[in-house]
Amino acid sequence: MSPIICALFARLALVPTAFAATSTLLVSHFSGALFTLSLNAQGNNGSLAITSATGGCGTTPTWLQYYADTKKLYCWDESWQGYGTMAEYNVSSDGSLIVNGQAKTSGNDVHGVLYGGPSGRSYMATVEYTPSTLTTYALPLKAGPDRPYTVPHQMETFYMASPGPNDRQKDGPHPHQALLDPTGKFLIVPDLGADVIHIFAINAASGHLNACPDAQTAPGDGPRHGEWWSPKGNTSSPDGLRLYTVNELGNSVTGWSVTYGAGCLSLNRTQTISTFAGGKIPAATVYEGASYPAKAAEVHIVGNFLYAANRNDKLFGNQTDSLATYSIDPATGTVSWIEATSAHAFYPRSFNFNKAGTMVAVGGQTSSTISIIARDSVSGKLGPLIASMQVGTQGTYTNEDGLSSVVWVE
Numbered sequence: 001m002s003p004i005i006c007a008l009f010a011r012l013a014l015v016p017t018a019f020a021a022t023s024t025l026l027v028s029h030f031s032g033a034l035f036t037l038s039l040n041a042q043g044n045n046g047s048l049a050i051t052s053a054t055g056g057c058g059t060t061p062t063w064l065q066y067y068a069d070t071k072k073l074y075c076w077d078e079s080w081q082g083y084g085t086m087a088e089y090n091v092s093s094d095g096s097l098i099v100n101g102q103a104k105t106s107g108n109d110v111h112g113v114l115y116g117g118p119s120g121r122s123y124m125a126t127v128e129y130t131p132s133t134l135t136t137y138a139l140p141l142k143a144g145p146d147r148p149y150t151v152p153h154q155m156e157t158f159y160m161a162s163p164g165p166n167d168r169q170k171d172g173p174h175p176h177q178a179l180l181d182p183t184g185k186f187l188i189v190p191d192l193g194a195d196v197i198h199i200f201a202i203n204a205a206s207g208h209l210n211a212c213p214d215a216q217t218a219p220g221d222g223p224r225h226g227e228w229w230s231p232k233g234n235t236s237s238p239d240g241l242r243l244y245t246v247n248e249l250g251n252s253v254t255g256w257s258v259t260y261g262a263g264c265l266s267l268n269r270t271q272t273i274s275t276f277a278g279g280k281i282p283a284a285t286v287y288e289g290a291s292y293p294a295k296a297a298e299v300h301i302v303g304n305f306l307y308a309a310n311r312n313d314k315l316f317g318n319q320t321d322s323l324a325t326y327s328i329d330p331a332t333g334t335v336s337w338i339e340a341t342s343a344h345a346f347y348p349r350s351f352n353f354n355k356a357g358t359m360v361a362v363g364g365q366t367s368s369t370i371s372i373i374a375r376d377s378v379s380g381k382l383g384p385l386i387a388s389m390q391v392g393t394q395g396t397y398t399n400e401d402g403l404s405s406v407v408w409v410e
Helices: 003-012
Strands: 023-029 034-042 045-054 061-067 072-077 084-091 097-105 109-115 123-128 133-138 154-157 186-191 196-202 209-216 223-229 242-247 252-260 265-274 285-287 290-292 295-302 305-311 322-328 335-342 348-353 359-364 369-375 382-390 403-408
Touching: 023 061, 023 359, 034 369, 034 382, 045 097, 045 369, 061 109, 072 097, 072 109, 084 109, 154 209, 186 223, 186 265, 196 223, 196 265, 209 265, 223 295, 242 265, 242 295, 252 295, 265 335, 295 348, 305 335, 305 348, 348 403, 359 403, 369 403
Parallel strands: 045 382, 061 403
Antiparallel strands: 023 034, 023 403, 034 045, 061 072, 072 084, 084 097, 109 123, 123 133, 133 154, 186 196, 196 209, 223 242, 242 252, 252 265, 285 290, 295 305, 305 322, 322 335, 348 359, 359 369, 369 382
16 A cells, blocks of 8 residues: 555544534545545535545546446546556445456546446446547456456547647647447547547447547637536437537537437537636736646536536636536527636536535645535525535646546435
8 A cells, every 4th residue: 555545544533433424425636546525514514524545546546437326436547657547446335445346558548438238337438638549448347367458348549630729739639538428329539639529339239339420629629528418307318409518728618419310429519608708718827937728627517507617717816716607598508608606626627516416516636625515506506615625635736646536426
């Protein structure tokens, strides 16, 4: 066990044993640690405590995916060392994690999801930012004579004809997410470097991914992540279905109409709106002679409201960034700006709403904080800060060495 993890366990002795948690969260940190947090909240007042910590997801865990029905957590490692680790955990009733399987990857994995097979979770898809690849693996993540666990099930390498307009688009495609469509029959991959959304049809039986035509974004958008929305709240229906993507480089959100054709899904751009009021992007920060712009991070939808996180905009202080709130017109899917509010975090890389939609947990990468913010279910507006605490060591500005991902255990 690493000295960092040992030190974390030593700190846990300070957590009061009588602490009665009402909610549980799981957090990953670029130090290699995964934490279990308990939240005790009454109204708009609450407190957070770390209840356990573990490793097992390589040196740089970056993304967490929790499946409530099986109580399993999956973690991917963004290691830049030429290899990485992906891990499966059993989540205990108290939120503590037990490693159930591990496998080596080619490294630089930034996102992943399960798909295919009888249960829809027989295979794993991951995307690798710098190698410009989409890789799949057959589950379980265990070695054996009939399953060399380091051998991918399938690997797709992305290419682009010419560099994009942004400096981060000069060195090639950069896939950033593996997202299932609501039917589970298609996989989409927003590509920050190539300004496209790759689309694949899934062969559920074999786990093979068959390429469909890409959807093209505007030049310089740099799509990062996406989320689905339906006017009736039933995303399994194609009627009025929309995809919304957050564009990291363009600091914007794009809406897409969805069409299911003969064997492929297609997307058509309907709208793009800034993650800042009036499209006024804050000036870049000059630090040690280099310029660091604001850049959007995540997108989530609750009912007919959409939320996006902005990193490094410093709208609420020198080390406090913002969350943007929008309404979605239930008749047209059009997104309209509502307001920007404090993220109560610096460099909010990850945020997630609880199932009831009454709270949002914001993970600040550089501040290495988890902040719980109240949400009004009627207006969609974010309210006061309920609780906040630093988790693990604080990150260093411009580096990936703080908190990386947060999910609710519900």
